[in-house]
Amino acid sequence: MYLLLWLLLSATSLVASVPGQSRASALTYSVPQLAVSLLRGSVAPGATQTLDIRIDKLDGRRTSLILVVTYPSGKIARSLHYVESRQGAITWTIPDDAGVGEAAFRLVADGCTCGEHNTIPKQDAVDGTVAGVFVIGALP
Known part of the structure; x- marks a missing residue:
């Protein structure tokens, strides 16, 4: 009986620790901007x-x-990169082809840095995403 009560109280405290803006479980981090x-x-x-x-709320x-x-x-x-500060840069070479x-x-x-992966994680694990375009021109 005491074990069941302890398990119920533990589950309640995990649920209560989920940030209000989070769509994921209690184990995820707050959403960086x-x-x-x-x-x-x-x-x-x-x-x-x-x-x-630039990442706010890191x-x-x-x-x-x-x-x-x-x-x-x-x-x-x-490519996979890690940041621990609010500002950074990623530089890469445009392939010849x-x-x-x-x-x-x-x-x-x-926010999950538990594995060395370089693929897009499931949507419920994503903290934030940005997309854009640039032009690749012919060599002069």
Whole structure:
């Protein structure tokens, strides 16, 4: 009887610890607010592109950033990064076979740093996401 009562009280305290704005379980973190800006609106294949990142409400915790870039050629690049401060940058090289035209990026902040993954997590595990585009131009 005491064990059952203890289990019920423990479950109640877990439910009570879920932040009001959270859509996920009590084990997830608060939702960071993402703001990003691209260094260049247009870039050539073989050149670098930089995404400046600002995360509000980080609360001193480590956050995974998953960057997915879809190039005009259809090639998809995924990369995993970690941040522990409110500001950072991700720099990458545009592949030579990226094609010419509009490239799309998606940056996902994932509070779970429990595994080394570089794929987009399930929607209920995502803390925040930002998407945008830039142009890949031909070499001069």
